[in-house]
Amino acid sequence: MAPVSERPIPGVIRQLRPSDLLRFRDHLLRLDPSSRHDRFNGGIGDAFVAAYAERSFARGTTVIGYLEGDEVRGAAEIHECAGHDEPTAEIAFSVEPQLQGRGIGALLFERLLAHARAMGYRHLRVTTHPGNDRMRRLARKFQARLSFQAGEAVGVIALDPLPPVAETRGEPWWPLRMLGFGRGAPVASTRAIGR
Numbered sequence: 001m002a003p004v005s006e007r008p009i010p011g012v013i014r015q016l017r018p019s020d021l022l023r024f025r026d027h028l029l030r031l032d033p034s035s036r037h038d039r040f041n042g043g044i045g046d047a048f049v050a051a052y053a054e055r056s057f058a059r060g061t062t063v064i065g066y067l068e069g070d071e072v073r074g075a076a077e078i079h080e081c082a083g084h085d086e087p088t089a090e091i092a093f094s095v096e097p098q099l100q101g102r103g104i105g106a107l108l109f110e111r112l113l114a115h116a117r118a119m120g121y122r123h124l125r126v127t128t129h130p131g132n133d134r135m136r137r138l139a140r141k142f143q144a145r146l147s148f149q150a151g152e153a154v155g156v157i158a159l160d161p162l163p164p165v166a167e168t169r170g171e172p173w174w175p176l177r178m179l180g181f182g183r184g185a186p187v188a189s190t191r192a193i194g195r
């Protein structure tokens with residue numbers, strides 16, 4: 001059998017829609033006690049997790065999901081932190097235990113950075129406990145500056161400001177690049193809809 005890190009990743013990564021709330025909630029509820037502890041920095045019960053998922057969606061948190069079939073199996077969250085001089089968000093990650101160590105966390109992180117930058121965030125903070133090696137390795141991989149305060153490991157990632165529109169004219173926006181649109185290609189699909 002292939003080592004865990006080389007097993008295929010059959011699912012898709014996409015931003016979750018409002019109608020995905022229950023899928024997101026069920027994903028968080030499926031985390032085993034140790035992953036749940038790492039994710040929320042403490043031992044918490046199902047009622048808290050369910051309320052947390054609802055609150056996140058109600059507040060417009062951006063959640064990027066890793067989905068296999070109809071189930072969310074991994075998530076990366078962007079929570080805005082108000083009151084900072086520059087746009088700042090707290091980010092968080094979760095991958096279900098049986099899928100950890102295959103690179104899904106890294107893929108979610110990469111996608112989250114693109115979303116966060118497109119939203120104009122300049123600073124991202126990720127908080128975990130100092131013993132969470134996976135998260136620390138993941139954060140380092142994406143150049144997070146890690147510091148330790150009061151029993152917490154806090155990683156800070158600085159993002160470049162968005163370039164003025166004039167500098168990017170003709171460059172397709174990154175999701176369009178993923179759809180195969182290249183420089184100079186039409187920005188919208190020409191497929192007729194509903195006619």
Ligand SMILES: CC(C)(COP(=O)(O)OP(=O)(O)OC[C@H]1O[C@@H](n2cnc3c(N)ncnc32)[C@H](O)[C@@H]1OP(=O)(O)O)[C@@H](O)C(=O)NCCC(=O)NCCS
Binds near residue numbers: 038039137138
């Ligand atoms: C942290 C988490 C999201 C990472 O997701 P993942 O899919 O396992 O991540 P990846 O497979 O991309 O691996 C990330 C790093 O962890 C390392 N890793 C994987 N399995 C490991 C293990 N058993 N022990 C130590 N490190 C491990 C990987 O090698 C990789 O580091 P590298 O690139 O330097 O080799 C996932 O483990 C998780 O959900 N943990 C519980 C919740 C949590 O801790 N969230 C973070 C706080 S918000």
